[in-house]
Amino acid sequence: MIYLHIPFCKQKCSYCNFHFSTSLKSKDEMISAIKREIGLRKEELEIKNLKSLYFGGGTPSILKVDELQSIIDEVLKYFTFDSDIEITLEANPDDLEKNFVKELSRTSFNRLSIGTQSFFDEDLKLMNRAHNAGEAESSIKRAQDSGFENISIDLIYGSPTSNFEIWKQNLNKVIDLQVPHVSSYALTIEPNTALNAWISQGKIAAPKEAEQHQEFFYMTDFLKDHGFDHYEISNFGKSGFHSKHNSAYWKYQEYLGIGPSAHSYNGRDQRSWNIANNQRYMNSLNNNILAKETEILSEKDQFNEMLMIGLRTTWGVDLSSLKEKCSAELLEYFHNEIKVKLEDGFLEIENNHVKIPEKHWFLADGIASDLFMV
Ligand code: SF4
Structure with missing residues (x-):
């Protein structure tokens, strides 16, 4: 399976310490570098018939559909797709506007992982998300109307702007909207994030662990009562909708990670990771040199x-x-x-x-x- 890291975002969410840039000026150069890396590393995967292709980030839905398709076409130069392949696009609700979703439905993408996080504006504002509560809901409906059935949404619990009642309503939305997969994480405070600074300055309260526990256990019972399997601590899916990509990670299968900061594993004793710096990654790939470090486990x-x-x-x-x-x-x-x-x-x-x-x-x-x- 292949993971493709698209290292761009519209804006920086207050809790996030992933690798990305908010400037899109090097987008074309980055796409070329990613394509070059696919070709240079094609031999690293033993299994050439892919069961999963995953576009993550960053925000891959920031690319145009034909740019995403051109990367898929590059992958297809060196690999074949299993008849049952899962091709996932991580997408933010504000990117899933009508034409984008329609065009996307005509490609081979067959799974969307939507960064919903919450259906409440207060939470979304604190998280500095680029979408609002209305878009959180309408993006899911638009994706479904365009034929996407395999949809996962991310939800964050334990935000200082949330409480147990709000959390219950967020979970009710999952059922109302008939979403078949949920990835849900407690809000954690990472170093070098805006959230960390606001808490240190006393501007907002730190998340309360006891409340996060309560919300986690409520979610577990609630989603199971509604037919979800709790198959990984943070992941819930209806039968037939478990993430193939993540399940393969958790079963120690080989994967190739392409793009700045992406990690790879050979399924045995070797792990590697690309440099987490867009410019240095592109400079290196422009010279046909991989920008990765390798560790023998x-x-x-x-x-x-x-x-x-x-x-x-x-x-x-x-x-x-x-x-x-x-x-x-x-x-x-x-x-x-x-x-x-x-x-x-x-x-x-x-x-x-x-x-x-x-x-x-x-x-x-x-x-x-x-x-x-x-
Ligand atoms: S969209 Fe995702 S990767 Fe980008 S800043 Fe927000 S949480 Fe981080």
Whole structure:
């Protein structure tokens, strides 16, 4: 599978520390560099028949449809598409205007991941999103009217402008609008963000962890009652609408990340990441030189990563994969370490997988790091 990072946004959301630029003046040069990188790295993927192509960012919906299509055409020079391929576009509600969505529906994009975040103006203003509550709703309807069924929306809970009642109404909208997939994250305060500065200056209150827990558990029950599977700590999907792309990440499959700051993994012991600087990325690719760094993962790194990712999913960590990748010594360490957590109910074994019972998922990162080999 391939991930394409489009490093441009209209404006900077107050909570975001992803890599992007708000200036579009180098857009054409960036598209050329991305296409060049695809050609230069085509041999890195073992599987040439793609099951997923994902345009993320940044804001890929900032590109015109024919620009997006030209990148797909470049991918098709070197790879084939599986008959069941998932081709996702991350899109912001304000970009999903009528003509854009119509044109997009005539391409091979078959999944939209919409950055809705909230259906309330107060939240959206605090987050400095480029859309308003009306667009949050109308963009989903327009996408559906144009034939997109496979739609995911992002929702953020625990904002200081929100409360439990508002959160319930946000979730009700998911049902009213018949959205089949939700990715939902607690508002976190990252360094070097406007939100962090406002909280330090006492301009707004910090998010309250207890409220975020309450909202997370309400969401879990609510969405499950409405037919969603809670298949990863932050992801809920109806049957047939789970994200193939993200599921492949969580099953340690190989992926190629193209574009500035994109990460790649060879499915075994090698990870690489592109430079998170647009100009340096383009300069390098203009000279047919890749702008990436590579790391060889030790057995310990692979073990820790499998725990960190797998324990956030409903299927857990596959004991057979662990056996394949780890030495007898590491396996012995693992089986000793999990004993107490199994007895205390923080872990369970099912179908040869070790997993965290859903009621303890909120503790997943802590449980995984307790088991890390350091
Ligand atoms: S649109 Fe997405 S990537 Fe861009 S600033 Fe906002 S959250 Fe960050």
